[in-house]
Amino acid sequence: MMETYSLAVAGVKRKLPIIPISNDLKIASFVILGDTEIVVAAASLLAEQLKDIDYLVTAEAKGIPLVHELSKQLNMPEYIVARKSVKPYMDEPLINQVVSITTQKEQLLCLDGKDAAKIKGKRIALIDDVISTGESIRILEELVTKAGGITVSKAAILAEGDAAERDDIVYLEKLPVF
Numbered sequence: 424m425m426e427t428y429s430l431a432v433a434g435v436k437r438k439l440p441i442i443p444i445s446n447d448l449k450i451a452s453f454v455i456l457g458d459t460e461i462v463v464a465a466a467s468l469l470a471e472q473l474k475d476i477d478y479l480v481t482a483e484a485k486g487i488p489l490v491h492e493l494s495k496q497l498n499m500p501e502y503i504v505a506r507k508s509v510k511p512y513m514d515e516p517l518i519n520q521v522v523s524i525t526t527q528k529e530q531l532l533c534l535d536g537k538d539a540a541k542i543k544g545k546r547i548a549l550i551d552d553v554i555s556t557g558e559s560i561r562i563l564e565e566l567v568t569k570a571g572g573i574t575v576s577k578a579a580i581l582a583e584g585d586a587a588e589r590d591d592i593v594y595l596e597k598l599p600v601f
């Protein structure tokens with residue numbers, strides 16, 4: 424039978440499958456895509472901790488439902504998504520490389536120049552579903568800084584492994600690695 428980890432977050436319980444990501448490391452797979460209940464519940468707790476923010480910024484893909492729900496709950500009319508590839512409809516994108524804990528190959532994070540212009544001089548909250556090695560949020564912050572935005576908060580539903588020791592992030596629950 425598949426090994427699972429019992430997660431309780433924002434009053435919601437899930438059994439996360441434990442999956443190997445390398446020879447000596449397993450993670451409890453936390454996929455919020457399609458999970459409206461957990462996204463809405465987590466967003467309402469995180470929203471309380473996000474004050475005086477001009478723009479919410481996330482990275483494709485699993486951060487998107489969370490940032491969408493947060494923007495609704497915070498009455499913010501828009502949010503910004505850094506994509507994992509350059510799209511033909513982007514103007515002068517800012518591009519960085521990123522290696523997250525689940526990355527099997529090199530990934531990019533790309534911020535459309537139109538979005539970069541919006542966040543210049545603005546107070547930014549970086550949002551993700553999980554912070555693990557911290558690389559995704561670090562690269563996202565670099566993009567925001569290149570665009571002239573000021574990162575004032577970094578928030579996630581879960582802090583995985585060593586990320587739970589960080590004091591520069593807001594999160595709701597810890598997630599162990601195995």
Ligand SMILES: O=P(O)(O)OC[C@H]1O[C@H](OP(=O)(O)OP(=O)(O)O)[C@H](O)[C@@H]1O
Binds near residue numbers: 526555556
């Ligand atoms: O702190 P890190 O080690 O960088 O890990 C956290 C990142 O990893 C996951 O994304 P993933 O790379 O799996 O991409 P996805 O959202 O496109 O599935 C997650 O959504 C975070 O963005």
Ligand SMILES: Nc1ncnc2[nH]cnc12
Binds near residue numbers: 454523554
């Ligand atoms: N536990 C996890 N599940 C899914 N994606 C992740 N990215 C980083 N940690 C993760």
